Amino acid sequence: MTSSVTVRVPAKVNVQLAVGGVRPDGFHDLANVFLAVGLYDEVTVTPADALRVTCSGPDAAQVPLDTSNLAARAALALAARHGRDAGVHIHIDKDIPVAGGMAGGSADGAGALLACDTLWGTGATREELLDICAELGSDVPFSLVGGAALGRGRGEILTPLTVGGTFHWVFAVADGGLSTPAVYAECDRLRAASGTGATSADVPDPEPSPALLDALRTGDADALAAAVTNDLQMAAVSLRPSLTATLDAGTGAGALAAMVSGSGPTTAFLVEDEAAARKVAAALQASGTCRAVRVTAGPVPGAVTLPAEGATT
Numbered sequence: 001m002t003s004s005v006t007v008r009v010p011a012k013v014n015v016q017l018a019v020g021g022v023r024p025d026g027f028h029d030l031a032n033v034f035l036a037v038g039l040y041d042e043v044t045v046t047p048a049d050a051l052r053v054t055c056s057g058p059d060a061a062q063v064p065l066d067t068s069n070l071a072a073r074a075a076l077a078l079a080a081r082h083g084r085d086a087g088v089h090i091h092i093d094k095d096i097p098v099a100g101g102m103a104g105g106s107a108d109g110a111g112a113l114l115a116c117d118t119l120w121g122t123g124a125t126r127e128e129l130l131d132i133c134a135e136l137g138s139d140v141p142f143s144l145v146g147g148a149a150l151g152r153g154r155g156e157i158l159t160p161l162t163v164g165g166t167f168h169w170v171f172a173v174a175d176g177g178l179s180t181p182a183v184y185a186e187c188d189r190l191r192a193a194s195g196t197g198a199t200s201a202d203v204p205d206p207e208p209s210p211a212l213l214d215a216l217r218t219g220d221a222d223a224l225a226a227a228v229t230n231d232l233q234m235a236a237v238s239l240r241p242s243l244t245a246t247l248d249a250g251t252g253a254g255a256l257a258a259m260v261s262g263s264g265p266t267t268a269f270l271v272e273d274e275a276a277a278r279k280v281a282a283a284l285q286a287s288g289t290c291r292a293v294r295v296t297a298g299p300v301p302g303a304v305t306l307p308a309e310g311a312t313t
């Protein structure tokens with residue numbers, strides 16, 4: 001009998017985040033180009049009498065352990081669909097910054113869903129898993145599939161993208177998080193204040209950039225750097241003006257592109273190669289403008305079940 005299942009799930013960066021007007025349901029239509037990068041949470045599920053969540057890692061204290069945790073919600077959603085009890089202990093070994101615009105909660109939701117499906121032998125189809133992911137949150141389907149993808153709708157309708165190489169990144173982790181709804185609301189406020197209006201009737205439909213998709217396809221870091229955009233960046237910086245100094249520090253150290261990761265406040269720096277990554281990371285660390293610095297690359301695969309401990313391959 002399977003005693004526990006562990007799933008590893010990556011963080012993401014948005015290389016393009018084009019935000020349309022606010023919809024009647026409060027969400028924004030997006031052209032959201034996701035790239036999965038090699039910072040991971042690991043979600044382990046073990047049979048238990050009742051649903052319970054624990055978390056370890058440097059940011060563990062900021063993670064809710066009640067049923068608002070996306071991993072708990074994923075287990076409950078799968079159990080409800082299959083008419084079974086959700087008695088399971090979910091442990092999250094968290095390495096993805098919390099509330100940092102890198103989809104850590106979404107990663108845990110996708111990871112718990114896949115892990116519970118395996119533990120319980122539910123046999124859910126990929127489509128069913130993606131459906132549940134979309135119910136849990138706009139970014140959760142991408143956490144399951146990983147790689148690179150264009151997200152339309154509120155980000156949940158995915159088209160996989162071909163990437164012709166590996167892109168190197170440095171991430172500067174900020175002190176504290178930013179609330180995603182607050183950043184979208186600030187984007188609307190700034191748009192309304194500038195006179196353009198903030199609704200779907202006022203803002204053009206968001207479209208993926210052909211130059212950006214081309215840069216991904218060819219694996220050209222310089223071309224990607226020239227094409228990256230994030231419509232939430234101005235709002236994140238408005239709420240957290242100190243991010244400007246972090247962005248400037250990375251640019252000054254030779255990053256090809258400097259941007260806010262999603263809704264922030266993590267900042268993302270695209271660099272030429274591993275040597276450039278080390279240089280930019282050292283400069284960011286020395287600048288005193290961020291709490292921690294992480295070096296990684298992408299694309300990487302989405303949620304993956306790890307071999308059971310002691311298993312031979």
Ligand SMILES: C[C@@](CO)(OP(=O)(O)O)[C@H](O)COP(=O)(O)OP(=O)(O)OC[C@H]1O[C@@H](n2ccc(N)nc2=O)[C@H](O)[C@@H]1O
Pocket residue numbers: 014017026027028029030032100101102103104106136137138139140153154155180181184261262263264
């Ligand atoms: C901004 C992005 C970019 O990938 O991620 P983060 O940078 O926060 O990780 C996403 O759009 C975040 O997706 P996710 O965190 O799953 O959001 P959800 O739980 O679905 O929604 C939380 C809230 O964000 C706002 N929201 C989210 C998605 C969207 N397309 N429009 C929105 O306006 C709404 O206020 C919503 O109530």
Ligand SMILES: Nc1ncnc2c1ncn2[C@@H]1O[C@H](COP(=O)(O)OP(=O)(O)O)[C@@H](O)[C@H]1O
Pocket residue numbers: 062063064068069070071092097098099100101102103104105106108109177178180263264
């Ligand atoms: N498993 C989880 N890990 C982290 N945060 C979670 C989790 N489940 C729910 N949350 C909540 O979601 C919020 C956003 O967290 P996170 O997904 O890490 O950031 P972001 O949406 O910026 O990518 C957190 O402040 C926390 O309250």
